[in-house]
Amino acid sequence: MNAFRFRRAAVAVAAAAVLPLALTACGDDGSSDSASAESSSSAPAQEESSPAMDESAPADGPFGPACASVPKDGAGSFDGMAKDPVATAASNNPALSTLVTAVKKAGLVDTLNNAQNITVFAPTNDAFAKIPKADLDKVLADKEMLTNILTYHVVGEKLTPQQLENGTYPTLQKSTLTTKGSGENYTVNDTSKVVCGNVPTANATVYIVDTVLMPKS
Numbered sequence: 001m002n003a004f005r006f007r008r009a010a011v012a013v014a015a016a017a018v019l020p021l022a023l024t025a026c027g028d029d030g031s032s033d034s035a036s037a038e039s040s041s042s043a044p045a046q047e048e049s050s051p052a053m054d055e056s057a058p059a060d061g062p063f064g065p066a067c068a069s070v071p072k073d074g075a076g077s078f079d080g081m082a083k084d085p086v087a088t089a090a091s092n093n094p095a096l097s098t099l100v101t102a103v104k105k106a107g108l109v110d111t112l113n114n115a116q117n118i119t120v121f122a123p124t125n126d127a128f129a130k131i132p133k134a135d136l137d138k139v140l141a142d143k144e145m146l147t148n149i150l151t152y153h154v155v156g157e158k159l160t161p162q163q164l165e166n167g168t169y170p171t172l173q174k175s176t177l178t179t180k181g182s183g184e185n186y187t188v189n190d191t192s193k194v195v196c197g198n199v200p201t202a203n204a205t206v207y208i209v210d211t212v213l214m215p216k217s
Contacts, residue, residue: 060198061078061198062078062196062197062198062199062200063161063184063196063197063198064184064194064195064196064197064208065195065196066095066124066195066196066208066210067196067199069095070093070095070196070199071093074092075092076092076093076094078199078200080092081093081199081200081201081206082200082201082202083202084201084202085112085113085114085201085202085203085204086112086113086115086118086120086201086202086203086204086206087100087103087108087109087110087112087113088113089201089202089206090103090120090122090206095124095125095208096122096124096125096208097125098123098125098128098129099122099123099124099125099128101140102128102139102140102146102150103150105140105143105146106143106146106147106150107143107147108147108150108151112154112204113203114203115154115156115203115204116203117156117157117158117203117204118154118155118156118157118158118172118203118204118205119154119155119157119158119159119169119204119205119206119207120153120154120204120205120206120207121153121154121155121177121188121192121194121206121207121209121213122153122206122207122208122209123153123192123208123209123210123211123212123213124195124208124209124210126210127192127209127210127211127212128212130211130212131212148173148215149173149212149213149214149215151171151172151173152171152172152173152175152177152213152214152215153171153213154171154172154173155169155170155171155172155177156170156171156172157169158204158205159179159205159207160198160205161184161186161197161198163179164179164180164181164186164194164197164207165179165180165181165182165186166179166180167179171215173215175215175216177189177213178190181194184197186207188207188209188213189213191211192209192210192211192212192213193209193210193211194207194208194209195208195209195210196208
């Protein structure tokens with residue numbers, strides 16, 4: 001009888017010793033599985049945080065190297081220009097002062113400001129500087145010729161960058177201009193490059209260009 005009790009006690013002790021080890025092993029397996037599950041569930045989130053970008057797509061906002069020179073705030077900034085009609089907006093951009101002078105001499109300020117949903121290809125001061133001074137002075141002094149040139153820079157609809165990829169558009173001067181390009185690189189009539197494009201004003205979309213456009217004779 002004593003031997004039987006001894007054996008029962010020995011079995012109980014052995015079981016007590018094995019039980020913690022079994023529980024520990026189960027706990028380790030559970031932790032490992034939990035960590036694996038967490039790792040697996042976090043992997044998709046990491047992938048989603050780094051979506052592929054299509055850099056060839058046209059920009060939704062202003063784009064081009066000359067955009068960097070636009071004031072960051074105030075009336076001449078992109079936000080400021082968006083609040084004013086196009087002739088007024090241009091007058092607040094220092095890079096377009098020659099164009100603004102020409103528009104005033106031609107008496108086109110009200111015409112441009114009152115127009116709705118137009119596109120203006122706006123030559124920079126450097127674009128006008130490419131014209132020999134004597135020739136530029138002659139144009140500025142001839143209202144009819146000046147009006148002819150300036151209205152050639154205006155299209156009677158708002159053009160998106162996508163529409164500039166390969167298009168021919170009638171101008172207010174009554175002849176047409178052509179546009180080509182993709183992404184953020186566009187030309188007008190194959191010679192004038194868009195240096196800051198897709199600039200919104202209250203009544204127009206502006207594409208600032210590096211060469212004055214000349215109507216076809």
